[in-house]
Amino acid sequence: MIHKQLPDMVLLLLASCTVSSLDSNLILFQSRMDGESLQLLKALPISSSQQCLAHRxxxxLPWQPVSRHQxxxxxxxxxxxxxxQQTFNLFQTHVSLGIWEESRVERVLAALHQQLTSVESLAGLKAEQKRGGSSVQSLRLRIKAYFRRIHDYLESQRYSSCAWIIVQVELNRCxxxxxxxxxxxxKQELDP
Known part of the structure; x- marks a missing residue:
């Protein structure tokens, strides 16, 4: 089933997004979307998605109308x-459902954990977040609500194949x- 490919797709997408530090104060985020990543974003078979159109x-998506330049x-x-964090929680919550091979989910969780650790270790992250105050908290709450809607949808659809296909498309957008x-x-790091 197509939903069994989701953990591999997420793993590849996470692997192509690397976080590396140039020195203790300068962090460079790089995203590399090579041909394989782009193909994975388009990998959902048309026949599978067409049979699930009624479940859309x-x-x-809370950040879609907000320009990243803001x-x-x-x-x-x-x-x-x-x-x-919310993607990690989604996969961790549903690992026991037996929908995917456990080893695939574990690889995804490990990759997500590594990315979370990298982001958390960024110098000044907590200070930047505190300085942002209520606006940062508002962004976090919007993202949590977005993932809550995904979770509620899966639950209401009883974790059906079509529900997972719809969630796969949504996670691709994310x-x-x-x-x-x-x-x-x-770009911000390269062009001060």
Missing amino acids: KNFL YQKGHALAVLHEIL MVFVFRLTGWLS
């Missing part, structure tokens, strides 16, 4: 952290946003 749902660095890091955001952060 708008999860109201974010300050601290806001962008907080958004990135929250997306990774990962595209992550790549754009990390690309913007890279």
